[in-house]
Amino acid sequence: MKISKVEIKILVDLYKSIEGLTPYTFYQRYRYSAVTVYKTVTKFEKKDYLKTKEEKIFITEKGKKFVEKSRFEFDSEKFARIPDKFLLPKLGVNEPYIPNITIISKEILNL
Numbered sequence: 705m706k707i708s709k710v711e712i713k714i715l716v717d718l719y720k721s722i723e724g725l726t727p728y729t730f731y732q733r734y735r736y737s738a739v740t741v742y743k744t745v746t747k748f749e750k751k752d753y754l755k756t757k758e759e760k761i762f763i764t765e766k767g768k769k770f771v772e773k774s775r776f777e778f779d780s781e782k783f784a785r786i787p788d789k790f791l792l793p794k795l796g797v798n799e800p801y802i803p804n805i806t807i808i809s810k811e812i813l814n815l
Contacts, residue, residue: 710736711744712776715753715763719771724760 707715713734718725727745730736745761748754753767763771795801805813 710734710740711747714741714744715748715767715771716776718754718761718763719768721763724757724762726760 714730714736717730717733727738727741730741731738745754745756748767749756751766752764753770755762755764
């Protein structure tokens with residue numbers, strides 16, 4: 705099953721919520737349209753991952769297990785996931801840099 709980033713954010717937010725969320729909450733946080741939220745909710749209601757009650761959206765136990773199994777994670781900063789072996793000290797302005805040719809792919813060097 706293909707899941708978009710928008711759908712993942714909605715599932716993760718509902719997973720973290722205690723008392724469910726309204727569709728307007730997703731507009732406030734991410735500027736998602738009502739149509740986007742409605743399509744996502746109906747898609748996951750068919751799979752019994754979400755349910756709606758009194759204008760609020762709740763995640764079911766089946767939905768919680770799906771999110772836990774899928775291990776959806778969002779970092780506040782996308783650069784936090786860079787492995788340590790790729791991190792080096794910052795270069796100064798106008799400081800010369802010579803790349804390590806042994807690390808560069810041979811396909812790039814042949815271009």
